[in-house]
Amino acid sequence: MHNDTFMNMRFLRILDLSSNKVSLMDPGFLYNMHGSLFYLNLSFNKMSTLDITNGIASKQDYFCLVDYSHNSIKSLTNKKTWKLKMNTTLGHGGMVNLSNNSLTAFFDLNTLRFLGFEHLFLIGKLMNYGFDLRDNKWNCDCKIYQFAKAAEPFAKYMSRGYFDVKCYAPRKFKDTSMLTIIKDHLYDGLICKLSFADKCPPKCRCMYQPAVRNRTLIDCSDLHLTRLPRMLPDYNVLEVDLSNNNLQNLPLQFRHMHKHGRNIKRNLDRIRLFNFSNNQIRMLPRSNLFHLRKAEIDFRENNINSLHRSMAELNPCNIYLDTVEMQCKCEDIWLQQWLPKSDSKCHKNVHVLCRLKGQLISIKSMTKKDLGCRIPNTNFIWISTIIVAAFIIVVLLSASIFSFRFEILIIGRKFIKYFRGTSYPMTLFYDVYIACNEEDEKIRLWLTSHLLPTLEVNNMLRVFWPCRDSEIGVPREEEMINVMSNTQTFIIILSEEYKGPVRWNEKEWKHAWHNYTHDLNREIIIINYDLLEANEIAKRYLGAFLRIGQFIDFSNHKKSIENEIASLIIKQDKNLKKYERKISSHSQIDDETFPFLKQYPLYSEFQYKE
Structure with a gap:
């Protein structure tokens, strides 16, 4: 039609x-x-x-x-x-x-x-x-299960005659209404028999039973098998029964399957029950056992006489071995930790007995000496531990000292000066050297209008500021070295990155740090003008001053910053009065001691006044 x-x-x-x-x-x-x-x-x-x-x-x-x-x-x-x-x-x-x-x-x-x-x-x-x-x-098999579970909430409302569909097979359900199966939850009998086309191994009996853990049973028992099945059905929860056969060398069986490219991992990962009971197995496979970590494995009624350490990857409560008699060695000591405790529900699953002097003794009761283990020298272990610990401490201490070497030097220098005292040589010509970013107009304005008058006028200190006092025509670095080697205190003003063609700031920092570390009479005063963090400063030794808090914060407006700087400089010469410092310094300066000073107007002025 x-x-x-x-x-x-x-x-x-x-x-x-x-x-x-x-x-x-x-x-x-x-x-x-x-x-x-x-x-x-x-x-x-x-x-x-x-x-x-x-x-x-x-x-x-x-x-x-x-x-x-x-x-x-x-x-x-x-x-x-x-x-x-x-x-x-x-x-x-x-x-x-x-x-x-x-x-x-x-x-x-x-x-x-x-x-x-x-x-x-x-x-x-x-x-x-x-x-x-x-x-x-109708064949009432596993295919009905999904429909039956979905129809459960509606079963009591299915009262019309055409809902009374009855099973024809299997014999267990013949003439049984599907509604009866649903209402009475007779789901365990809903099974599907699998054939060779479904990858059921030859001679084995396979069935899929979704109502019981969604499992697939592969019954290959009592078939006189000498080899493991080469294929398994494509279901996720497999329960394989290989009991009462003639299986012997399992390690060889597993290697053979792996050699011929069979996907052992995929097959073993899907197995939830593996029954090898009542065979002739003497040795267990050493590899691929971890793929069975989700499965319960029954090795009872075999002749197993050794257990490899690879068994430790499995849960002992999922393995049934009964009693294993073996010649125990030191390498078997892992069994003492792996076997279930005596108060465990599965402590009867596995018993390992060791042959010792004609007796069978539980491996749990065996000592290291009984197992033939070499007992290490306790004193040697302690000495080795102490040496290793001392080495680690020295390494960590050295790393810490290296990481904080600048901070340690600055703090240690302060302690030495405190206990030893300080004497200032009268041969230093300048009291202060100012190092800053000369390209920054705001810094220059603050120096000329606030800091320099405070230091030079109010406190009569001799200040060298390269921006103002450098001699024209003299190489700057040579002049810098000469002046800084004859200066008492270095004021370093930290600001944003210097943009000039030559990084004079870093040269000044280097020479200031050199004089500071080689002479206890020298000091460095850090002014954090742009509120920089320690890790933002190119030179780590300057960042060390910030990390230990030895700097002047330019954002501190509670008191005059200029007076605070002046007080730090004056404090270093507390044993001399300011007036004595002023009049005594020039009387001892001559042309032979400082020939390079002739070029500076300040020196000529002092000589004229004298």
Whole structure:
């Protein structure tokens, strides 16, 4: 029957083709029917398949009955790969009678996807439909489980006659209503037997049982097997029974599987129960055991006489070994920590007995000496530990001293001066040398209007400021070295990065630090003009002053910064009066001692006054 035969009969209400010899029906007949067809009767024909598009309608809102009963329908098809979309409407439907056919396999998720229902919730679009599936040869197996679990909340409301669908197989459920299975939760018997096509190993019996931990049972017991199965079904929770066989060399079996490229990891990771009981196993595999860490393994009733340390990767509560008698060595001492404690629920799973002088003694009771272990010299261990600890302390201390060497030098220098006292030589010509960013107009303005008058006028200190006092034509670095070597205190003003073509600031810092570290009589005063952090300063030795708090914060407005700087300079010569410093310094300066001073106007002025 073609799908366009009655296409233009918009007022066709009843179409009765029952008791004929119709064997084929084109897909889309009912789905595309655009009219007012209420009754379609194709019962008692010879149809063996039915397309999904002939069981639902989308172009007409209602129909009363579509009757496909008493055919030989064995399966549903989807020849046009129809898919139900989210925005597709299937009308208000009607009754679809599929009773008295030969359907056997129920609709699991894979079948529904094949029929065009990508997601299970799309079945809700068929709520207004009724499907009479009675009197088919339904096999109530694992495929019913998902449907049964989803139908549990609605089972008590399913009172219509066509819901009374009964099982034909297996024998356990023959003539049992599916509603009874749902209401009484008879899910354990819903199993699917797997064949060789499903990768069930030859001669083994395999079945999928979703109601019990979603497990797949592979029963290969009592088959006189000498080798491990080479394939396993593609399910996630496997329980493999290899008991009562003739398995012997498991390490060789595992190596053979790995050598021939079989995916051991994928197979072992999916196993949750591995039964090797009552075989002839003497040795356990040393590799790949960690893939079985999620599984319970039964090795009882074998002849195992050694346990490799790789067993430590497994949980002892998941392994059944009963009693293992072995010749214990020092390398087996790990078993004392691995075996379950006596108060553990699984302490009977594994017992390891060692042969010692004709007796069997639990390995838990064996000492290192009994196991033949070499007992280390305690004194040697203590001495080695002390040496290593001392070495680590020295290394850490050295690293700390190196990291904070500048801070330690500055603090240590202060302590030495405090206990030893300080005497100022009268041969130093300048009291203060000012190092700053000469390109910064704000710094220059502050120096000329505030700091220099305070130092020179108010406190009669001799100040050298390169920006003002340098002699024209004299090499600057040579002049810098000569002047700084004859200066008492260095004032370093820290500001943002210097932009000049020559970084004179860093040269001044270097010579100031050199004089400071080689002469206890010299001092450095740091003024943090731009509120820099210690890690923002290029030279770490200047950052050390900031880290220990030995600097003047330019943001401190509680008192005059200029007076604070002057007091720090005057404090260094507290044993001499300011007036005596002024008049005594020049009387002892002659041309032979400081020949380079002749070029400075300040020196000529002092000589003239003298």
